[in-house]
Every structure is written in structure tokens, then in C-alpha cells.
Amino acid sequence: MNAAPVLVRLPDQGNEPVRNMLARVESVATVAPGYCRITVASPGIASVRAGQFCMLGSVDWREGRERMLPRPMAVHEHDRGNGTLGFVCKLVGDGTRQLANLTPGDRIRLIGPLGHGFDLRGEGPVLLLGRGVGTFSLGLVPSQVPAGRPVTVLLSARDSARLLGVDHFERLGCTVLTVTDQDGTSSVPAVADLLQARFGAASRPGLVLSCGSRRLMDLGFGLARSWGARMQTSVEANMACGLGYCHGCASPVGSEDVEAPLVCVDGPVFELRPSGTTNTGEEDAEHEHTVAVG
Numbered sequence: 001m002n003a004a005p006v007l008v009r010l011p012d013q014g015n016e017p018v019r020n021m022l023a024r025v026e027s028v029a030t031v032a033p034g035y036c037r038i039t040v041a042s043p044g045i046a047s048v049r050a051g052q053f054c055m056l057g058s059v060d061w062r063e064g065r066e067r068m069l070p071r072p073m074a075v076h077e078h079d080r081g082n083g084t085l086g087f088v089c090k091l092v093g094d095g096t097r098q099l100a101n102l103t104p105g106d107r108i109r110l111i112g113p114l115g116h117g118f119d120l121r122g123e124g125p126v127l128l129l130g131r132g133v134g135t136f137s138l139g140l141v142p143s144q145v146p147a148g149r150p151v152t153v154l155l156s157a158r159d160s161a162r163l164l165g166v167d168h169f170e171r172l173g174c175t176v177l178t179v180t181d182q183d184g185t186s187s188v189p190a191v192a193d194l195l196q197a198r199f200g201a202a203s204r205p206g207l208v209l210s211c212g213s214r215r216l217m218d219l220g221f222g223l224a225r226s227w228g229a230r231m232q233t234s235v236e237a238n239m240a241c242g243l244g245y246c247h248g249c250a251s252p253v254g255s256e257d258v259e260a261p262l263v264c265v266d267g268p269v270f271e272l273r274p275s276g277t278t279n280t281g282e283e284d285a286e287h288e289h290t291v292a293v294g
């Protein structure tokens with residue numbers, strides 16, 4: 001039986017400074033019922049680490065009025081040539097509907113890039129496990145994985161209409177596996193069998209990354225342990241500021257003598273370790289937050 005996973009803060013990554021700007025909306029397009037892609041100009045943002053996010057807010061810029069508190073959105077695409085960032089947004093409430101109502105030429109409040117992204121160092125194939133909006137946090141990974149490390153992406157969704165990102169990951173040279181609740185292929189035993197069959201002894205992943213599903217995270221953690229691979233996951237939380245001020249995104253802590261990590265500045269990406277692991281590795285000696293997964 002596997003030990004329960006805990007979340008451990010990743011080392012600081014030397015991220016570029018956070019920008020706070022009114023960015024120009026380049027395009028807003030429906031990509032599936034209830035989902036839109038928002039592309040914004042991002043002058044001055046040179047590098048975004050896979051897994052980082054921005055706070056996005058709809059602005060009535062002609063009247064100089066912010067319509068909403070910004071919402072966290074993972075950076076799904078970064079076109080350095082054109083100087084744009086791409087986000088895929090699921091419409092769930094008032095904030096995301098306001099974002100979807102923007103039109104080209106509008107301005108959008110953009111604060112970012114924010115948070116700790118994935119740590120892609122190491123060797124061996126890389127396995128990505130994504131479900132729902134969690135898929136979008138993984139979007140930059142394939143283009144940032146060092147050359148020579150093949151990337152396999154397992155995308156899980158309720159039904160085929162909600163399987164988003166297949167084209168994106170195939171375009172980036174990944175092997176894409178899809179499973180859905182609708183056809184009965186997304187259960188934990190079925191996905192475990194699929195992945196065990198895919199990765200023989202000679203091709204086992206050295207890194208497993210997940211986002212968007214507790215079940216997939218637990219499954220990935222068990223597989224990663226059996227393969228001797230590292231595992232990281234991106235955590236979601238409601239965020240009012242995204243900058244570490246409001247403490248609204250604090251995670252539940254595993255013991256009383258450590259401060260609760262904030263998902264926005266300590267995450268959103270954390271390393272997963274077996275419960276009881278102490279942070280004595282050279283990479284994380286200064287990062288002592290060990291957090292029970294909620």
C-alpha cells in the first residue's frame with residue numbers, strides 16, 4: 001500500500017519579475033462549448049515557466065474602471081515571437097464570463113507571471129496527467145522539457161467534447177492518450193493498466209506531472225514511486241490577490257509547527273513526496289513546508 005502523498009515546496013526558480021499591466025486583448029475565441037481561448041499582448045514578459053499563471057481581470061478601460069477582481073489562469077501558450085500569452089478559460093461564474101466577453105482591442109488587467117512552475121530537470125521520459133482545466137497548466141511543459149526526453153500526455157475528461165488540448169500537445173510532438181468517463185476508460189484501474197502497458201522497464205518516466213484531478217494525482221504518485229520517478233502537481237485554490245498578501249489561498253498544513261504554504265506564491269506547483277519525508281535533499285534544504293494534500 002502506498003504512503004499518502006504530501007506537498008513539498010519547490011526551490012526558488014529565478015523567475016522574472018512580476019508585471020502588472022493593462023494588456024491588449026488580441027483575440028477571444030470559443031474552443032468548445034463553455035471554453036474560450038484568450039490571447040493577449042504581453043510586452044516585456046520574456047519568459048514564463050511551465051505551470052506559472054497570471055491574474056486576469058476584465059477592465060472598462062475607456063472609463064478607467066476595473067470590472068472585477070482578477071482571476072488566476074494558467075499560461076497555456078507563450079509566443080515569444082509575437083509577444084503574446086494564451087489562456088484557455090472555462091466559463092464557471094461571473095469572473096470568467098466577464099473575461100469571455102472581452103473583444104479584440106479591449107484591455108485586460110494582467111498580473112504575472114506568478115508562482116512556482118514545474119521543475120523539469122532530470123532524465124528520462126516525462127508523463128503528463130491532465131483533466132479538465134488542469135490540462136491548461138501543462139500547456140507549456142513540452143516546449144520546455146530538455147531535448148531528448150519524450151513526452152506522453154494522458155488527457156482525461158467527462159466526454160469527448162471536453163477533451164481539450166489534443167491538437168496542442170500533438171503539435172508539440174507529444175504522444176497523446178485520451179480517456180473519458182463516457183466510454184468507461186477513465187477509471188483509475190483502466191488508466192493504471194493503460195500506463196503500465198505503455199511504459200516498459202526500458203522506457204519508464206523519470207518525471208510525472210499532474211493537474212486537475214485528485215484521482216489522477218494519487219494514481220500518478222503510486223506509479224511514480226514504483227518507477228523511481230519524481231512527481232509534481234499543480235494545485236488549485238480560490239485567489240483574491242495572487243501575490244501573497246491576502247492569505248486566502250493557504251493550504252491545509254500537515255503539522256501545527258509549520259506555516260501554511262500559500263498556493264499563489266509557494267505553489268501552485270509542488271513536489272509530491274511520501275508522508276513523513278523530511279526535506280533533506282540538496283534541492284529543497286531551504287524549503288520546509290510539508291503539507292497534507294486536502
Ligand SMILES: Cc1cc2nc3c(=O)[nH]c(=O)nc-3n(C[C@H](O)[C@H](O)[C@H](O)COP(=O)(O)OP(=O)(O)OC[C@H]3O[C@@H](n4cnc5c(N)ncnc54)[C@H](O)[C@@H]3O)c2cc1C
Nearest residue numbers: 071072073074088089090093094095096133136236237238
Ligand atoms: C493557479 C491556477 C491556475 C488556473 N488556471 C486555469 C485555467 O487555465 N483555465 C481555467 O479555466 N481555470 C483556471 N483556474 C481556475 C479559475 O481561476 C477559476 O475557475 C475562476 O477563478 C473562476 O472564477 P469565476 O468568477 O468565473 O467563478 P466564481 O465561482 O464566481 O468565483 C471563483 C472564486 O473567486 C473568488 N471571488 C469571486 N468574486 C469575488 C469577489 N468579489 N471578491 C473576492 N473573491 C471573489 C471566490 O473565492 C470565488 O469562489 C486556475 C486556478 C488556479 C488557482
Ligand code: FES
Nearest residue numbers: 242244246247264
Ligand atoms: S491569493 Fe492572496 S495570498 Fe494567495
